[in-house]
Amino acid sequence: MAHILDERKGQVSVAGANVATIDCNKASLAGSVSQRACVFCGSRVVLYPIVDALHLIHGPIGCAAYTWDIRGSLSSGPELHRLSYCTDLQEKDVIFGGVKKLYEAITELIELHKPKAAFIYTTCIVGVIGDDVEQVCRTIEDEAKIPIIPVQAPGFQGSKKDGYKVACEAIFRLVGTKSKPETPAKSINILGDFNLAGELWILLDYYKRMGVHVNATITGDGRVDDIANAHNAALNVVQCSGSMNYLAKMMKDTYNIPSMRVSYFGIEDMSDALYDVARFFKDDEMMDKARELVKEEFAKLMPQLTWYKERLTGKKAAIYVGGAFKAISLVKALRLIGVETVIVGSQTGTEEDYDLIKKLCNEGTIILDDSNPVELSHFVKEKKADIFIGGVKERPIAHKIGLGFCDHNHERKEPLAGYEGMINFAKEIYATAMSPVWKFTK
Amino acid sequence: MLLRHTTAKEIDRKALTINPAKTCQPVGAMFAALGIHGCLPHSHGSQGCCSYHRSALSRHFREPIMAGTSSFSEGSSVFGGSANLVQAIDTMFTVYKPEVIAVHTTCLSETIGDDLTQIISKANDDGCVPEGKQVIYCNTPSYVGTHVTGYSNQVAAFVKFFSTATPKKRNVINLVAGWMEPSDMREIKRLAKVMEARTILFPDMTDVLDAPLDGHYKLYPTGGTTIEEMKLTGDSKFTIGLGQSCTEDACIKLENKCKVKFEVVDIPIGFKATDRFLMSLSRHANLPIPDSLSDERGRLIDLISDSSKYLYGKRVALWGDPDTLIPLTEFLVSMDMKPVYVVTGTPSKYFDARMAEILKDIPEAKFKSGELADMFLMHQWIKQEGVDLLIGNTYGKYIARDENVPLIRFGFPIADRPGHNYFAKTGYEGGANLVKQIMDGLLDHIDTNCLEEKVEFQL
Structure with missing residues (x-):
């Protein structure tokens, strides 16, 4: 296994072959071309979809430029989140401190946009020069009477996963700050859906048809006032648990709101997400409506899905995504359309996630934590995969090897969640796996 | 109206940048380093920097972008990134086997004051750099200049570390490429070829960032200026820099180091700038501009x-x-x-x-x-x-x-x-x-x- 760094051998496993648990949750080896990112990145992607808040980056320009309109988190109203605001720190600010510039920038922004709240992200360098960002935020909060929330996210303090935690802490500062008197008893918060390609709106429709009130969406198409009122919901429904488990835990500890982990990818997991909510409320009518909904959607979905399955059966897929929980849903969704998963990897999976993946996958499936292009391209060839599912950095590698590719990350353009998402997913997999272009690559 | 917040009246801003028309230095250094054959760019900073730069370049070129990172932690920000970089150099030469590693810094490593000369010499002393391989570096603090500055610094570093003057001068013109697409470089090479001029173009992203799809993933694509060519730039008889902000520093360095005279012209966009480029090449290569x-x-x-x-x-x-x-x-x-x-x-x-x-x-x-x-x-x-x-x-x-x-x-x-x-x-x-x-x-x-x-x- 010359293609695997010695130090990384514990982070590679084979389903059925080795019993030992995978060695995950550790820092990347320096020099390894990791596909991972930093604390700032993690906090920024999670908070980004709060559409009526300002997001100001306190640091040099790069951190703001690279996170400007980065993910298709759609808004049904304001579009403030899609702009890029930065203090653009210069050498003189690094030497003399950037506090004055930060104060001016926030003040100018509030004057310009009269936002509901502001998130102020600190970057690596601010962590080192020691600007008292908390103090600046408190001062302006007193003056402007809106929440000014520091997001302490110097990149070096960990990986993307640590950034999720920082984001959760920032959101938690808003939770409980306002109460809407009319919040219905049977209401939920949706945590961990970011409304990529409008996926959240599909879920809102499903829950509405079941008679469930959605209180706050955190953070897809998110609103400051809804998040402030999030403590009045009866239940937190958590997707993408990697990013939002911590918020759910804090809300449980402080407001005693229970949470459940769901996934909206694939028809099994999607249906469970609806049934579990109905079960939680112990509401027969709600359950009946959920069953009706699933039945209706199945009737529309299955004939189309069968068409794809007949044609895709026997194809093999490799998955390398950010969160392991998503990988699990993908394995199941692929199986539905006849595609076998031969490689599963993630940037931020936990031991439990990987154990679950091992149980779920066929014997011989390669399981990877924090992988790199060399390893990925080696295993893809060895396992003769036809399709790669990953993010922006994996796409060109897959194409160079002559593999189909599906972006299941920030760059998805069609909703992949829910029942209609399953059809879109099947269509995307079919289009890329069966593309005639691959016949001309060798 | 995505930009409904934009006002026609210019508002008074002292501190706030909205929707930048630039990004930071390191991405320019990473891009330039890809134009040297067998070169692995390395970002000496947090993991996020490297990930962002690779994503930005991947999105633009739709090509695989390889680069290493020192993966700074809380500890490295306090005690310095020396240990991380030495380990990274060892790892990269062992696994990815580049000809050269081009290290660029970040705002973080610059602010904590890492001394790259010293760290790289330690890596050499520790035997992390195999025979015939090399580690070069440039300083690219994100709070100075922009991505253009980073590109310029990386190109100047190629001269600093590679260009060598020997007594044997060659009838070759160096062309220093400013920030442009591989297609633009391919066209410039074609123009030089039509003129029958002998040139060395550096950096050269052709066949790197526009590589053909042939079913194989090449860690180091076939294109790029070779290190041998880079060394020979010191023996060329003249240098033409294409674009002042990206290439002038490299031209000056090459003149100071190897006594190769230079002229900086604009990137040949439009007929006037193309005229000037061809006339400069014609004059210094002593060749006519053909009818074609x-x-x-x-x-x-x-x-x-x-x-x-x-x-x-x-x-x-x-x-x-x-x-x-x-x-x-x-x-x-x-x-x-x-x-x-x-x-x-x-x-x-x-x-x-x-x-x-x-x-x-x-x-x-x-x-x-x-x-x-x-x-x-x-x-x-x-x-x-x-x-x-x-x-x-x-x-x-x-x-x-x-x-x-x-x-x-x-x-x-x-x-x-x-x-x-x-x-x-x-x-x-x-x-x-x-x-x-x-x-x-x-x-x-x-x-x-x-x-x-x-x-x-x-x-």
Whole structure:
């Protein structure tokens, strides 16, 4: 296994072959071309979809430029989140401190946009020069009477996963700050859906048809006032648990709101997400409506899905995504359309996630934590995969090897969640796996 | 209205940048390093920097971008990143087997004061650098300059570490490539070949960032200036730098180090800048400009004459980098268009002076470089008085949509259209490609938006 760094051998496993648990949750080896990112990145992607808040980056320009309109988190109203605001720190600010510039920038922004709240992200360098960002935020909060929330996210303090935690802490500062008197008893918060390609709106429709009130969406198409009122919901429904488990835990500890982990990818997991909510409320009518909904959607979905399955059966897929929980849903969704998963990897999976993946996958499936292009391209060839599912950095590698590719990350353009998402997913997999272009690559 | 927050009135801003027309140094260094064959760029900082730069370049070129990172932790930010970098160098040579590792710094490693000379010499002492391999570096603090500065610093580092003068001079002209697409470099190499000039182009992204798909993933694609060629640049008889902000430093370094005289010309965009480039090459290589190139020029002029009634007086807004904006603006003026707004986030007195000269007969034109020269300002200008055409990177698409103005994609990054790395904008043929794009943009807009009774078969 010359293609695997010695130090990384514990982070590679084979389903059925080795019993030992995978060695995950550790820092990347320096020099390894990791596909991972930093604390700032993690906090920024999670908070980004709060559409009526300002997001100001306190640091040099790069951190703001690279996170400007980065993910298709759609808004049904304001579009403030899609702009890029930065203090653009210069050498003189690094030497003399950037506090004055930060104060001016926030003040100018509030004057310009009269936002509901502001998130102020600190970057690596601010962590080192020691600007008292908390103090600046408190001062302006007193003056402007809106929440000014520091997001302490110097990149070096960990990986993307640590950034999720920082984001959760920032959101938690808003939770409980306002109460809407009319919040219905049977209401939920949706945590961990970011409304990529409008996926959240599909879920809102499903829950509405079941008679469930959605209180706050955190953070897809998110609103400051809804998040402030999030403590009045009866239940937190958590997707993408990697990013939002911590918020759910804090809300449980402080407001005693229970949470459940769901996934909206694939028809099994999607249906469970609806049934579990109905079960939680112990509401027969709600359950009946959920069953009706699933039945209706199945009737529309299955004939189309069968068409794809007949044609895709026997194809093999490799998955390398950010969160392991998503990988699990993908394995199941692929199986539905006849595609076998031969490689599963993630940037931020936990031991439990990987154990679950091992149980779920066929014997011989390669399981990877924090992988790199060399390893990925080696295993893809060895396992003769036809399709790669990953993010922006994996796409060109897959194409160079002559593999189909599906972006299941920030760059998805069609909703992949829910029942209609399953059809879109099947269509995307079919289009890329069966593309005639691959016949001309060798 | 995606940019509904933009006001026509210019607001007073002291500290706030909105929608930047620039990014930070390290991405430029990473990009430039990809133009050396067998070179692995390395980001000495947090993991996020490397990930962002690789993503940005991947999105733009739609090619795999490889680079290592020192993966800074809390500990490295306190005790320095020396241990991380030494380990990273060891890991990379063991696993990825590059010819050379090009380390660039970040705001973090610069602020904590890591001394790269010392760290790299420690890596050498510890035996982490195999025989015949090399680690080079450049300093690219994100809080100084922009991505253009980072590119320039990396190119200058190639000279510093590789260029060597021997007693044996060669009848070769060095061409230092500024920030452009591989297609643009391919065209420049073709022009030199047509002239039968012997040249070394560095850095060279052809066959790296436009590599053919052949079913194999190559960690180090076949293209790129080889280290052997890089060393030989010290024996060349002359250097032509293409673009002041990206190449002048490297040219000066090469003259100081190896006594190779130089001239910096604009990137050959448009016929005037292409004329100047070819004349410079002709003069210094002592070769005539062949008729076939004069014919190419003639075809471009013919195309412009056919288009001239639509080009006349069209108001254009542009943004991007100084080295491309200067010849592009000149090209537009030479076609009777009116580049009225020009913005670059890269601070450059040279840019300001050249723009003042190029735009001297267009009194309504405004331009700005450096801090607070951002897309928000550009949009405010457009709101004050509209334009007919936008030319710039993908970040202009919001303005294009809100103001219903056609956008020609040019520069970095272009994340929403493929192919820009395949079709040159340099040389006479690149000029023709640009004119065609401009005409398509303007006329498609007319066809889509004019009154129905005004739709005509012939335009």
